Amino acid sequence: MGKDFVINLQLFADNPPAGTPKRIWELKQAAQPNTLDMYIYGDVKGDYFDWWEWERVESETSANHFRNELAKYxxxxxxxIYINSYGGSVFEGTAIYSQLRRHPAEKVVYIDGFACSVASVIAMAGDRVIMPKNTMMMIHDAMNVAVGNARQLRKAAxxxxxxxxGNRQAYLEKSNGKMEEGKLIELLEAETWLTAQQCIEYGFADELLEKEADLTEAKQMLQQMNKTLEQQLNYNKAIVAQFRELGKKPVQKVLPKDPEPPKQNKPKNLMAALFR
Incomplete structure (x- = not known):
């Protein structure tokens, strides 16, 4: 049951329900010479195993894929860098942030909707971060799923x-003294949504645009995220309910049955059988 449960969750993650907005992750040459346009619209995740094809797939949003694409220019x-993302893998996002920080090019980040979770960390790589007044960031402590004994769980924590x-350093370096670490820890622990104006005040953004961004896709993405999370929770509840039902069922002993008497073949001639 445990193995099937893990596989089903992976299938759910790699094959989201119908209606999920298509991920847009693109790095391409811009109209200006020596300028790249990078779009992060959707989830950031690492390589995964395709259970249907039984092969490992390189994710288009992995740090490895981004490194290979960036090397072409x-x-x-x-x-x-245009961001409208609710985040994803902290490992992949942190690695992408580091790659951008090391790159000698000037990085200009545009928040097109939401920059949540590790997507906000990627945004901190920008030399300039530009936010329309109706866009937002969300920051929180990293989360993980851990299974194991007490020693392994303590190590995971x-x-x-x-x-x-490491992630706090990304925010602190970008803030350039406007944000104290104690206040940052408080905001991260509270899983805080920040307006564009607050991002300017904390030093996470550099320029506030009066013109509002079109948040149609951003709202759809957030609604789908909530819907997907609800489906995952319902799926988990169903699994837990099945385990509870299994625990309630009494164990029935299977008693050996009395041996059945050997079957006798009925004679075809019933009258003849009377005289035997």
Missing amino acids: PDAKQIN DDLDVIME
Whole structure:
């Protein structure tokens, strides 16, 4: 049951319900010379195993894929990064942030809707972060799913603490002194939504646009995210309910049956059988 449960969750993650907005992850040459346009619209996730094809697939939103794509443009002088994402894998997102920080090109980040979770970390790689006044960021502590004994679970918690130390540095470096670490920890622990104006005040953004962004796709994405989360929760509840029902059923002992008497073949001639 446990193995099937893990496989079903993976299938659910790799094959989202119908109606989920198509992920847009693209890095392409812009109209200006030596300028790249990078779009992060949707989830950030690493490579995964395709259970249907029984093969490992390189995710288009993985740090490995981004590195390979970025290497195709060695002469890039500016990278425009457009973000409308509710986040995803902290490992992939943090690696993408580091790659952007190391790149010598000027990075200009445009928040087109939401920059949530690790997508906000990626945004911190921008030399300039531009936000229309109706866009938002959401920051929170990293989360993970852990299974194991007490020692392994304690290690998982310690690993998350180390990961958050690194992530906090991304926000602190971008804020350039406008944000104290104690206040940042408070905001992260509270899973805080930040307006564009607040991002300017905290140093997470550099320019506020009066013109509002078209949030149609952003709202649809957030609604679908909530719907998908609800479906996952219902799925988990159904699994838990099945386990509880199994625990309630009494164990019935199977008693050996009395041996049945050997079957006798009925004679075809009933009258003849009377005289035997």
